[in-house]
Amino acid sequence: MIRVKPGVRFTTVAPAGFLILTALKAASRKLGKDLTITSGTDGLHSGPLDPHHLGEAFDIRSHDFPEALRPVVLKAIMEELDPARFYGFLEAPGQANEHFHLQRRKGTMFSVEDFLRDEPVSRGTILESSVATS
Numbered sequence: 001m002i003r004v005k006p007g008v009r010f011t012t013v014a015p016a017g018f019l020i021l022t023a024l025k026a027a028s029r030k031l032g033k034d035l036t037i038t039s040g041t042d043g044l045h046s047g048p049l050d051p052h053h054l055g056e057a058f059d060i061r062s063h064d065f066p067e068a069l070r071p072v073v074l075k076a077i078m079e080e081l082d083p084a085r086f087y088g089f090l091e092a093p094g095q096a097n098e099h100f101h102l103q104r105r106k107g108t109m110f111s112v113e114d115f116l117r118d119e120p121v122s123r124g125t126i127l128e129s130s131v132a133t134s
């Protein structure tokens with residue numbers, strides 16, 4: 001399931017933000033692990049136009065997972081998102097404030113219609129690709 005760190009705010013959530021939240025839920029199910037959101041629209045980030053403040057970016061705690069598992073967690077999340085329009089990475093790796101950051105790609109648009117049309121299944125999953133190769 002998805003947990004939310006106390007103090008995290010979701011003052012606004014854009015369609016891209018809803019898709020990221022959907023991806024987090026799917027990834028949590030796939031992994032069989034809880035994911036904790038550590039930042040939404042709260043925090044300073046990089047100014048008023050930062051995607052966090054637009055409801056198009058979320059941070060996820062990485063320290064809940066052993067280092068070797070962190071890339072797997074990121075992959076599980078990103079598989080649910082169109083790589084042309086979303087990206088995610090491990091921010092500040094090895095540091096105290098290390099976390100996964102997920103956001104809509106700069107220079108892209110993502111409307112409610114895009115959200116409704118999105119079908120992550122069509123992009124394949126870990127499960128499907130392992131079935132296909134076995």
Ligand SMILES: [Zn+2]
Nearest residue numbers: 057058059101
């Ligand atoms: Zn972030």
